[in-house]
Amino acid sequence: MRPLSLGIGLVLLSVFGMPNTLSAEVSGEAIFQQRCSACHSTGSDRLVGPGLADVTSRRDPAWLKRFIMAPDQVLASGDSIATALFQEYGVAMPNLGTTDAEADALIAFLGAAAATGGERTQPKTIAVATAEQILLGQDLFQGTKRLTNGGPTCNSCHEVTNDAVIGGGVLARELTTVFSRLGGPGVRAILGSPPFPVMQRAYQARPLTDPEVAALVGFLQQADADHALHQPRDYGVKLFGSGVIGALLLLALYSLLWRGRSRGAVHQAIYDRQISST
């Protein structure tokens, strides 16, 4: 009896107890790789956002935690540091839904990384995309070629001003000048591991492959560089209006084609006279 319950207790401890006893640093690093590394390095290099080498000593810990958890609210509250950062970098940090425990883990990881002077998350340098890659990127963006892992095509949410792209989505940011806004490493990092909650969810089980990322980055770079030359026609209200008129025309045609159709029951007049109990 006693050895058995002891055994069960051990098993339970190993299942439920272990994750709590693991050091915060390991999960902190994982979270950083997943959510932060697209825009931040642990060194002093500036990617999309600032390098985070000594951020734990630079900022007040309470402010830092608040900012990691809800940067949009901090910025909206008119916080001076957040406003200055926004003005300097031109991009507001998205709210990534980081929980209290995760924020603690991240701060612990950043503190440890500063202590060891880690430059581990430096992104690789990017080779210039070939013409084939740009063409492939264009196809992938529009969905004329399917993404290998079955992720949704870019233009279901994003729009790029480019003659080759017709009718991009308006659910997410317009990406014509994304390359100059975020830079090659930033774009590449975002595509590799999206930091934005919706995008993260969309590509969680269907990540982009490396060649696809390279192709898309190449296409976006090209689109950014050439966007002044591309001015696809914007049909706007006219497109919507012609849809409405077309639908009305079709309805008119149908009512003409089936003008002899039977309407209502043959005894409708009798039914109409009958008294309803409800």
Place this chain on the structure above:
Amino acid sequence: MDVRSQISMVFHLDKCIGCHTCSIACKNIWTDRKGAEYMWWNNVETKPGTGYPGKWENQEIYKGGWVKKGDGIELKGAGKAKGLSNIFHNPHLPSIDDYYEPFTYKYLDLVESPAGDDQPTARPISMITGEPMDIKMGPNWDDDLSGSPDYARNDPNLEKLTPAEREAMFQLERMAFFYLPRICNHCLNPGCVASCPSGAIYKRGEDGIVLIDQSVCRGWRMCVTACPYKKTYYNWSTGKSEKCILCYPRIEAGHAPACMHSCVGRIRYLGVLLYDADQIQSAASADDADVMHRQMGMILDPRDPAVIAAAKANGVADSTIDAAQRSPVYQFVKEWKLALPLHPEFRTLPMLFYVPPLLPVMASVKEVDNSAQAEKMNATAKYWPDSWLYDTTTKAMFGTIDDARFPLQYMANLFSAGDTKEVADRLKKLMAVRLHRRQVTVGDVKPETVAEALADTGLTPQTADDIYYLTSLARFDDRFVIPAAHREQAIEMMEFTGDVKGNTGFGFKSGTAQRGA
């Protein structure tokens, strides 16, 4: 001559008491299922009345049947071009309100309601939605509301009647009605078969029963429009159309169809007719007045050696030819010329024939001078200030056909495309048989009168006795002469029965059940 066999029916309307037992027998066996609640493959209508579905005889509403076009005919509301252009929206389908919304009652409320001041009631519940509903219509509404302005006076068959005739029909003293049981007519030129875009409907070669293959039907519902009798129905649950199958599993086993077997008044007769299929096209394309005669002309004499030889050459079994020779339908339709098809002007060549009803003719109405009587009435007395006499005491015992309470034209609109002579001939024969039998059993009719009546209708006393026998005394096997189906031969056309010879158990279509453990 392309001789084929057709299982055909005669309904003797004089004997129908309108009990709806046939409808219930059919419903219990075939249509007591989800999606089929509203279907009555067999229904009994009260005439005059609008019928089920409402005003089904008015093809300007439902576009059923065939219409003459040039030398030939075409479907009124379906067919190749019309069918294709309406394939995704068939504009002339009857709606559920044209039939009726099937209902039941919440009977459990009667026994499960808590004690209270009021009697619990069983509310009507729709069998389609399951929600409480107001009953607007039923499958035999004319039976309940016959004579009301809404139903009886909207009978499409009244159209060709003069306003005076129409008015006379609905005078209280002259009011009459009769019952019209209807099933699928298993037509020789079926509109449903011609209209089906999927090719799911077929007329069986061996006995002419028209069936819808449920595995081929795609629910286009062109047959619902094309059938002028509205005897194909769409099952909203299975998404396929269904119709009367003439209880073919029973027929193949030698039993009468359920509606006929259960008939209380024994009005139904079933037997084989041999007909010439080469004439179908020309008969169906004949002029309106001729269609009925041409259809009768297609039915061949099963005792004619040439017909028998042609039938045998066509693969008609000897047992079927024998059944055709004993067929009560042949006697009623061809030999005695007593029965007529329903609405032959729809040109589908229906193979269900009706003996028109004599009963409403029994009494006649005379114009008399009631003024002396009227003067005796005081101001509060209730009387009708007209000059009609409802007379049942005519000298000739049965009155005359022309004084019938039902205008002959009404019957003619139903049974002979408006030809009153055809209906009058048949009614006279029925009356002659009655006079003859009255003389035999009671003896109060003058022999000269009877002889005159028989001679006038071309009947002999022997034929009159035969008609009397088949009408009143006929036993089960006289009324239903069902040929052997020869399933043992039919199955060999499709599969080799030797494959299962020596195997255990019964059944060769589906595998035998594994019995025991």
